[in-house]
Amino acid sequence: EVQLMESGGGLVQPGGSLRLSCAASGFTFSSYWMSWVRQAPGKGLEWVASIKEDGGEKYYVDSVKGRLTISRDNAENSLFLQVSILRAEDTAVYYCARLRVGPGAFDIWGRGTMVTVSS
Amino acid sequence: DIQMTQSPSTLSASVGDRVTITCRASQSISIWLAWYQQKPGKAPNLLIYKASSLENGVPSRFSGSGSGTEFTLTISSLQPDDFATYYCQQYNSYSRTFGQGTRVEIK
Numbered sequence: 618e619v620q621l622m623e624s625g626g627g628l629v630q631p632g633g634s635l636r637l638s639c640a641a642s643g644f645t646f647s648s649y650w651m652s653w654v655r656q657a658p659g660k661g662l663e664w665v666a667s668i669k670e671d672g673g674e675k676y677y678v679d680s681v682k683g684r685l686t687i688s689r690d691n692a693e694n695s696l697f698l699q700v701s702i703l704r705a706e707d708t709a710v711y712y713c714a715r716l717r718v719g720p721g722a723f724d725i726w727g728r729g730t731m732v733t734v735s736s
Numbered sequence: 737d738i739q740m741t742q743s744p745s746t747l748s749a750s751v752g753d754r755v756t757i758t759c760r761a762s763q764s765i766s767i768w769l770a771w772y773q774q775k776p777g778k779a780p781n782l783l784i785y786k787a788s789s790l791e792n793g794v795p796s797r798f799s800g801s802g803s804g805t806e807f808t809l810t811i812s813s814l815q816p817d818d819f820a821t822y823y824c825q826q827y828n829s830y831s832r833t834f835g836q837g838t839r840v841e842i843k
Contacts, residue, residue, distance in 0.1 A: 652832070654780075662772075662780065662823055664832035676830040679737070712779055721827060722770035724791070726779035 619643035619725055621713045626730030633703050633734075639696040639713030639727055647671075647691040650716040652723065653698045655709040663709075666698065667716065681707075703734045738762055738826050742835035748843040755811040757838045759824035764804045768828040771800055771809045774837075775820045783822075784809065814840070 625637040637653070652667040666677045666687040675687055686699040696713055710731050714723040739762035749755050759769065767787040772780035782791045784800035787807055797812040811818055819842055824835040 661837045662774075662825075662834040664825075664834065667830060667832070674830075678831065716827075717785065719827075720830075721768075722782055722785040722825070723772075723780070724782050724785075726781070728779055 619715075621715065621725055621727035623711065623713050623727045623730035626711065626732045628733045628735065629703055630736050631703060631705060631734055634699070634701040635703070635732060637698040637700065637711055637713075637730055637732070639698075641694045641696065641713075641715075644715070644725075646689075646694040649718065650720040651687075651689060651696045652714045652716060653685075653687060653696075654712045654714050654723065654726075655707075656712070656729075657706070657709045660709075665711070667720070668696070700732070703732075705734050708732060708734045737831055738765060738829060738833050740824055740826055740833050740835040742822075742824055742838050744838060745836065746839045746841060748841045749814050750843045751814055751816060753814045753843075755814050755818075755840060757809045757822055757824075757840075759802075759807040759809070759835050761805045761807075761826055761828075765826045765828035767803050768826060769800075769802070769807050770825045770827065771798075772823045772825065773818075773820045774823065780823065811840075 653665040668687045688697045710729040712729045713727040715725040717724040769787045771784040774780040788800045821839045
């Protein structure tokens with residue numbers, strides 16, 4: 618079964634940092650672009666970052682540039698998001714998503730991991 | 737960045753109704769548009785890709801159309817399982833963007 622499972626969320630103080638992980642299974646992870654998408658409580662979806670199959674290209678939404686870093690380990694079938702200098706507005710469910718070959722639409726999603734930034 | 741605008745923000749409808757949601761892009765995105773359904777507490781689910789291609793396993797009452805800057809998602813006969821929030825999303829550029837969402841409510 619094709620599956621993505623996020624972990625690493627939690628409660629963190631403003632200015633703090635976290636590393637989110639996404640474990641992939643059921644498909645050839647190294648053949649797909651991957652992304653992180655977040656959703657603040659009661660709000661819509663916001664694309665955050667994408668990374669190419671080999672990690673050689675990375676793209677970020679302007680609002681997080683310099684504070685979030687996407688990376689991957691194809692040997693471990695894992696995707697990561699390092700989030701630093703966290704702000705209250707970073708509070709959200711963070712989803713890991715696979716991009717269809719192309720790269721195309723987000724065709725597989727994880728269940729998400731909640732990040733809460735609060736003192 | 738490409739901005740995506742959906743209308744309406746909320747839609748009240750009854751079971752059996754034909755429902756149409758519109759999505760407009762701030763510049764041409766050709767056919768590089770997807771539609772997702774999201775239910776409370778769940779991850780989004782891909783319904784339509786390349787503007788009009790139905791994802792495997794999605795009921796045929798869902799359809800998509802459009803190109804360039806104007807797109808629509810149509811549900812031909814609304815079913816109880818379809819009450820949810822729907823998002824459009826462009827993938828013409830590496831910087832993906834979503835519409836703000838359309839919540840479909842029971843009338």
